[in-house]
Amino acid sequence: MTRFFFFLLIIFFGCNQKPSLTSKQILEKSIKKHDPYNNLKSLKFKLRIQEPRINNPERLSIVTLNNSTGEFELQRNRDTHISTHKIDKNGDAITFLDDKIEKDSLLIKKYRLQPKRNSNYRRFYQTFSLLPMSLKNEKFDLNDNVVVVDFNSKKAFKLSIELQKPIFSKSLNLFFSKSDYQFLGLEIMYPENSGREGQRVIFDGVFNIVDVNFSRFHHWLNLKNEYLGSDIFVKELK
Template sequence: MKNLILLCLLFVSTIGLSQDITGAELLEKSIQFHDPDNNWKNFEGAFSVTMNMPNKPERISNISISLPKEYFALQTQKDTILAESVVNKSDCTLSINGNTNLTDALKKEHNLSCKRAKLFKNYYTYLYGLPMKLNDEGTIIDQKVTQKTFKGKEYLVLKATYQKEVGKDTWYFYFNPETYAMEVYQFFKDESKNDGEYILLTGLETINGIKMPKNRAWYFNKNDGYLATDILSKSVQN
């Protein structure tokens, strides 16, 4: 009976918090958890991401980011092939095993292009810069915070949409109501169709003072179909 009362009190207090806190306040509390020293704006660091996918070989990506220098590098190893894409401000360099003199056929064979390099830059900077990236220009934060039970856990949920020149997807970010850690996020291209994906975040890896989710497990919204898991680790360069 005592445990039931405590659970009820916790539920009621969480409901009250979701009604009292605004979207901006929730975002700020989460940023304080993940980036307590405000390091993201000057982030310079390197890390590795190991991707595990069903029925496919493990893929390791080594990533270097310098926000002040507008620099991004991605290295991927497959068998004896080391492919690298570098975006340095407006310049782009592609290489295979250190060779930058690549034919169009070779770039196509290894799926290398400057357009793809810039997409990866935006992808990795966005995902590993969350929740701080939600303060970027063009992001529209819904000031109404909701409470939701997802996969058996209670969360405070923040909705984010984007100005049309930035993006079209609708995102939901799920925060631990006690620590404000980001533990789930979810996106839809058309919410009425329940398309898109959700991502479960477990564990933490601290990279240059920023608490980043260590494991990201990706699933389809529609059928809970499993896609892949990304595992973050500190680069040997750090």
């Protein structure tokens, strides 16, 4: 009986033992895994990205980014049109529809052609799509509490972070593989707006450019795990 009781205590304390690593250490290990030579700061690419959504299954983007200069270009299909959203090395933004500056206010609103939106497009592809290593360039508060959970059927460290500058929201839950610190995905939360539902994004696969390893697939779900869409990095263009 005594041995049995002792065995139960071992199981209890083993299952409830807190992770030995801090949230900061887990994040640093994951960033090192994804960007071992600190190449993100000079990363340049031109990528073809399929972005099917429930209401827009044919969405396709071609994204050009130069992290050294800040230059950015997004080309995206808009019905029978192509929009082009640019930011030059001086930070000046301009947008075209079918290679022309559109004057029709209805089309500008419909296709989101306002040049002021371009910085948000760049932030999505430069920061969100390149998580977790892009956090090196962000200001944020990282919760000290580390929880081990199941995320997409994998054991994961769950870290909570509050960004100074939001990506959709300031409040994110980040998930890292317990076995090798691979970034598994995140939850976008809206604690300041209880009526707005959060999203869960599963990061999977590997896309490698100059030893920067980011996720090839981003699958968007709501918190009920209902599918919303995907971002699929198809190939690098020259």
